[in-house]
Amino acid sequence: MFTQIKTSKANREVVAQLTRKLSLGAENTIARIAFMYSISKERKMDLTKIQDFGGKEYSKSVLFGDYFDIYLGLLCTHYRLYKTDKDIPKYVKMHVDDGLQILEKELYLESNSDGFNQLITYIKLGLDQIK
Numbered sequence: 001m002f003t004q005i006k007t008s009k010a011n012r013e014v015v016a017q018l019t020r021k022l023s024l025g026a027e028n029t030i031a032r033i034a035f036m037y038s039i040s041k042e043r044k045m046d047l048t049k050i051q052d053f054g055g056k057e058y059s060k061s062v063l064f065g066d067y068f069d070i071y072l073g074l075l076c077t078h079y080r081l082y083k084t085d086k087d088i089p090k091y092v093k094m095h096v097d098d099g100l101q102i103l104e105k106e107l108y109l110e111s112n113s114d115g116f117n118q119l120i121t122y123i124k125l126g127l128d129q130i131k
Contacts, residue, residue, distance in 0.1 A: 034098075063092075
């Protein structure tokens with residue numbers, strides 16, 4: 001199992017910018033949202049295309065808090081992996097990086113918005129899909 005992951009160097013600033021723009025508290029909040037947003041897009045990461053590890057570092061407990069088992073279960077279900085698979089940290093890292101890139105593009109396209117309303121719209125759309 002893993003104890004920490006690091007985003008890509010390019011995403012170090014993205015995390016900071018999105019955290020400031022959305023005013024959601026600590027940077028790990030936007031990283032959690034990014035992880036789940038990437039998973040929700042049903043994207044499958046290619047481990048051969050993993051980015052560098054020069055960015056923001058998160059411990060497992062900071063990134064996922066008390067809900068690590070739930071996030072792990074979602075990832076394992078998505079990839080049909082067992083919870084001890086050696087590649088889980090790489091998939092977590094890649095989905096955080098991927099989600100940050102998606103959110104950066106989508107939230108900054110709405111230049112007239114503070115980004116928060118757009119994020120709420122995405123969350124509502126996701127919730128509507130599971131009704």
